[in-house]
Amino acid sequence: MRHDGRLSRMLHVLLHMEEQQRPMTSEEIAGMLGTNPALVRRTLAGLREGGYVVSERGHGGGWMLGRPLAEMTLRDVYDAVGSPEIFALGLADDQPQCLVEQAVNTALRQTLDEARALLLRRFAEIRVSDLRDDFASRAAALGLNVGLSCADA
Amino acid sequence: MRHDGRLSRMLHVLLHMEEQQRPMTSEEIAGMLGTNPALVRRTLAGLREGGYVVSERGHGGGWMLGRPLAEMTLRDVYDAVGSPEIFALGLADDQPQCLVEQAVNTALRQTLDEARALLLRRFAEIRVSDLRDDFASRAAALGLNVGLSCADA
DNA sequence: TATCACGAAACAACAGAAGTTACATGAGCC
DNA sequence: GGCTCATGTAACTTCTGTTGTTTCGTGATA
Numbered sequence: 001m002r003h004d005g006r007l008s009r010m011l012h013v014l015l016h017m018e019e020q021q022r023p024m025t026s027e028e029i030a031g032m033l034g035t036n037p038a039l040v041r042r043t044l045a046g047l048r049e050g051g052y053v054v055s056e057r058g059h060g061g062g063w064m065l066g067r068p069l070a071e072m073t074l075r076d077v078y079d080a081v082g083s084p085e086i087f088a089l090g091l092a093d094d095q096p097q098c099l100v101e102q103a104v105n106t107a108l109r110q111t112l113d114e115a116r117a118l119l120l121r122r123f124a125e126i127r128v129s130d131l132r133d134d135f136a137s138r139a140a141a142l143g144l145n146v147g148l149s150c151a152d153a
Numbered sequence: 154m155r156h157d158g159r160l161s162r163m164l165h166v167l168l169h170m171e172e173q174q175r176p177m178t179s180e181e182i183a184g185m186l187g188t189n190p191a192l193v194r195r196t197l198a199g200l201r202e203g204g205y206v207v208s209e210r211g212h213g214g215g216w217m218l219g220r221p222l223a224e225m226t227l228r229d230v231y232d233a234v235g236s237p238e239i240f241a242l243g244l245a246d247d248q249p250q251c252l253v254e255q256a257v258n259t260a261l262r263q264t265l266d267e268a269r270a271l272l273l274r275r276f277a278e279i280r281v282s283d284l285r286d287d288f289a290s291r292a293a294a295l296g297l298n299v300g301l302s303c304a305d306a
Numbered sequence: 307t308a309t310c311a312c313g314a315a316a317c318a319a320c321a322g323a324a325g326t327t328a329c330a331t332g333a334g335c336c
Numbered sequence: 337g338g339c340t341c342a343t344g345t346a347a348c349t350t351c352t353g354t355t356g357t358t359t360c361g362t363g364a365t366a
Contacts (some may be wrong), residue, residue, distance in 0.1 A: 002320070002321045002322070002355080003240070003241065003243020003354090004242055004353085004354065005243055005244065005355090006354085007242060008243065008244045008245045008257060008258070011297055012245065012254045012257050015253045015256070015257070015284075017361060025310090025312090026311075026312070027310065027311085034246075036357065036358095037311090037312090038314090038356080038357070038359095039354095039357090041312065042313095042314085042355095045314090047341095053315060054262070055311090055312060056312080057311055057312045057364055057365095058309090058363060058365050059311075059365035059366065060310085060311090060366095061192060061311050061312065061363090061364070061365085062311070063312090074261075074264075075191070082243065084177070084241065084354090085242075085353095086240060086241060087156070087239060087241055088156065088237065088238045088239060088240055088322095088323095089156065089160060089161075089237065089239050090156020090157060090161065091158065091161045092158040092161045092162045098185075099288055099292055099295075099362060100168045100284075102167060102288075102291065103168070103284045103288035104164045104168070104274035104284055105161070107283070107287065108160070108161055108227075111227075111275045111276065112272070114271065115271050115272040116268075118267065118268050118271055119264060119265070119267075122188075122264045122267065122268075124263070125350085126260060130260070131257055134259065135252055135253050135255075135256035138252050138255065138256060139252055142252075152193075153156065155322080155323065156323085157324095158324085159323080159324095176342095178341090178342065180342085188324075188325070189324090189327095191326070191328095191344095191345085192323095192324065192325065194343065194345085195324095198344080198345095208342090209333080209335095209342085210331075210332050210333055210340080210344085211334050211335095211341060211342060212313080212334040212335065212340075212341055212357085213332060213333085213341085214332095214343065215342070237323090241353095260352045285333065
């Protein structure tokens with residue numbers, strides 16, 4: 001089953017945006033992600049609605065952070081990209097007549113809900129700026145300067 | 154994203170198998186699940202390899218439990234159907250050069266791993282027979298006899 | 307007014323489970 | 337032995353949602 005990489009990609013983009021002190025174009029970002037500008041605009045549109053980024057059109061336009069990374073959690077970004085389905089695992093039938101299947105659903109749903117709750121709780125605890133700090137540590141450990149992070153950036 | 158219902162379906166089937174004191178044909182099971190016999194055979198094949206069910210060909214053949222439901226956990230069944238991917242959420246790139254993306258991956262992977270571990274731990278704690286007991290309670294609460302559970306069974 | 311860059315719609319590509327068809331294999335029954 | 341039942345298996349199609357792509361409209365800057 002194909003994975004949904006929107007959260008992952010947008011986090012990547014947000015971190016690079018903070019490094020840059022200028023608007024980044026969809027084309028630049030697309031090159032960075034290995035995809036194309038239309039998809040970038042489509043996905044960033046959700047972040048814009050949440051005020052996490054702002055976009056400007058025309059000459060010198062592009063995408064910039066709408067607020068500091070310390071003021072967004074992974075949960076915020078997850079919701080901003082549309083709160084995609086978390087699990088590939090699912091129930092065969094959501095509202096079955098069969099009592100046996102209802103028992104199966106109850107057990108599975110309860111377990112999935114618990115795992116989902118844990119995941120979202122963790123997401124809510126992690127600020128996007130925490131990832132940047134982790135990145136900074138990695139860079140320091142390798143003796144690199146910040147800004148040379150992405151081969152294609 | 155379409156869900157993977159194999160675990161859910163096989164649990165449903167196992168519980169019905171226990172009720173029956175005779176082999177169930179793939180066609181019967183397929184009718185119960187609202188699908189077709191070939192798919193049932195394909196999926197049950199995994200359970201047979203694990204010894205959770207046995208199959209007999211020819212006249213009077215079909216599928217039966219290979220061991221008591223008290224001796225299988227949801228985790229066992231999950232593994233028997235091929236340990237399908239749990240998450241629809243995923244990373245954009247598994248082994249990126251970009252340090253920023255590595256930081257993103259580390260955080261996401263850690264959180265997903267934690268949620269996965271919780272899920273599998275819970276699965277390992279639940280015996281299939283526990284679901285049957287839950288089902289029995291439901292039936293009792295509705296004043297029904299066991300055996301009248303599945304409209305199509 | 308020419309160019310740049312986003313905005314948005316429409317459509318094709320892709321991946322993996324599910325659904326389907328077809329046929330071979332083996333077990334019981336007459 | 338031959339018929340029928342049921343599994344075993346392979347090949348192919350369908351379905352669903354993200355991703356990829358193209359195209360054109362709109363607004364901003366020079």
